[in-house]
Amino acid sequence: MGICASKQKGTGGGGKVAPAKRDVDQGSARTDSWTSSVREKGEFTALQLKSAVKVVVVVRPLLGFEKAKGASECVEVPSTTVVQLPPRRGTSSDPFRFDFDRVYKMNNPGRQMFAEVVQPLLCHFIQGFNTTVFAYGQTGSGKTFAMGTMGRQLSTSGESDGIISRSMRFVFDRMKDIRQQYDVSLKISFVEIHQDDVQDLLGDGENYAPIHVRENPERGTYLENASEILVHSMDETAHLLEAANLHRAVGAHNLNEHSSRSHAICTLQMEQRLRPGAASGPDAPRFLRSKLHLVDLAGSERAKETGTTGQQFAEGVNINKGLLALGNVIGALTEGAGRKHIPYRDSKLTRILQDSLGGNSETLMVACVSPAASNFEPTLSTLRYAARARSIHNRVKQNNKITSEEEIAYLRAELEEKTALVVKLQSQLDMAASMMKGSVSPDNIKLVMPGRSPSALAGVTSTRASFTGSGAF
Numbered sequence: 001m002g003i004c005a006s007k008q009k010g011t012g013g014g015g016k017v018a019p020a021k022r023d024v025d026q027g028s029a030r031t032d033s034w035t036s037s038v039r040e041k042g043e044f045t046a047l048q049l050k051s052a053v054k055v056v057v058v059v060r061p062l063l064g065f066e067k068a069k070g071a072s073e074c075v076e077v078p079s080t081t082v083v084q085l086p087p088r089r090g091t092s093s094d095p096f097r098f099d100f101d102r103v104y105k106m107n108n109p110g111r112q113m114f115a116e117v118v119q120p121l122l123c124h125f126i127q128g129f130n131t132t133v134f135a136y137g138q139t140g141s142g143k144t145f146a147m148g149t150m151g152r153q154l155s156t157s158g159e160s161d162g163i164i165s166r167s168m169r170f171v172f173d174r175m176k177d178i179r180q181q182y183d184v185s186l187k188i189s190f191v192e193i194h195q196d197d198v199q200d201l202l203g204d205g206e207n208y209a210p211i212h213v214r215e216n217p218e219r220g221t222y223l224e225n226a227s228e229i230l231v232h233s234m235d236e237t238a239h240l241l242e243a244a245n246l247h248r249a250v251g252a253h254n255l256n257e258h259s260s261r262s263h264a265i266c267t268l269q270m271e272q273r274l275r276p277g278a279a280s281g282p283d284a285p286r287f288l289r290s291k292l293h294l295v296d297l298a299g300s301e302r303a304k305e306t307g308t309t310g311q312q313f314a315e316g317v318n319i320n321k322g323l324l325a326l327g328n329v330i331g332a333l334t335e336g337a338g339r340k341h342i343p344y345r346d347s348k349l350t351r352i353l354q355d356s357l358g359g360n361s362e363t364l365m366v367a368c369v370s371p372a373a374s375n376f377e378p379t380l381s382t383l384r385y386a387a388r389a390r391s392i393h394n395r396v397k398q399n400n401k402i403t404s405e406e407e408i409a410y411l412r413a414e415l416e417e418k419t420a421l422v423v424k425l426q427s428q429l430d431m432a433a434s435m436m437k438g439s440v441s442p443d444n445i446k447l448v449m450p451g452r453s454p455s456a457l458a459g460v461t462s463t464r465a466s467f468t469g470s471g472a473f
């Protein structure tokens, strides 16, 4: 029994999903009950929910170079959900106080943050809900550290693991249970937006085709031409992501010697199909599809402080442009019902994150800040931005619909798979019959177990891949 399921036990109902704070569509009052088992109760599938964007703040420790300069701290955390900055120097106003879903001020918040805020979202991802976790903050504030896309952080495991590797490990651990009832396909893509251009970090570098952001009513936004790789294990995934990460644009400047010069978006797409004859309730969804975006944004920066020039200066301008567009989308979404136009189209970043902000996704923002008094202004700006994001309400639904074209493609693939199996078994039967007649020596016979031969498996993988690779998401 996996972690999502064991939590469900604790809530007093067999098969109940871990409760999540959210607003139910029929009314605006918050409710703590995630009313029924998503996977097992059919009525839930019709329900749409409003889900507020959740925001956690991570205050990193002072770094060696900051301490060497005698930096003092200005960020206080009076409780686990409150963060406070003193009034601006020379003013007598009140301190700046912000409430969030959770605030972490410690060396390695990874394990605790994952258990408290990321894991409940992943339980929903596994149940067919789109999910986004994105890290936001000034350059050098700890976004890459929190997401875990630094160096070898993806394939090693330890206390300083980031959100990406913990999430992947969690999903693969749950697979053992899910595969008892469902055929599952997991596909990964990893792109970066560098200078407002989307680049494939998993591509082979030879068959380059420009990546376009597209939209589809069934599937929301997706990236045309981005590599989508079927993955089967944590190890395989970690090595893929780590290799991809080496291609990411990184540079050194005054505030960070390994500064990300691009926004990185790692996406895991999951499709689940109920197996014929699986021992499940009559209302178990036949099909589930969900996507998990894990985003490490590049940090906002001021050239005066970073000391960047030339190419790095140009990168900084583009980074800030994308973040400004993101800020404008957040601003428009929180202006209330009067605001009809949301400027998603102003940048590739906001187009890709369209579902995550105001759309069909449960979203967690990890706002990263430096504690140093010298970073007071950018920290205040990050906290204001984050507080605003917290009032965005997304409309989240379980993705359990399949189009008739997809159903036909899947059935066709299944038929091909079965036909290949029949042909194989028939040839084995013929062989056995010839042997009995004495026309074939037993030494020339290699018995191949159905479904176990490498070629049979290759057939299965390729037909499934051709179904799942049909431009989903």
Ligand SMILES: Nc1ncnc2c1ncn2[C@@H]1O[C@H](COP(=O)(O)OP(=O)(O)OP(=O)(O)O)[C@@H](O)[C@H]1O
Pocket: 059, 060, 061, 063, 106, 107, 108, 109, 137, 138, 139, 140, 141, 142, 143, 144, 145, 146, 256, 258, 259, 260, 261, 297, 298, 299, 300, 368
């Ligand atoms: N919670 C933490 N505990 C200890 N060290 C941290 C923590 N967060 C960040 N750091 C350290 O701070 C430095 C900057 O962090 P990081 O590179 O993650 O910043 P960033 O926000 O991604 O910056 P950029 O936007 O420039 O890429 C790194 O040396 C990192 O190891």
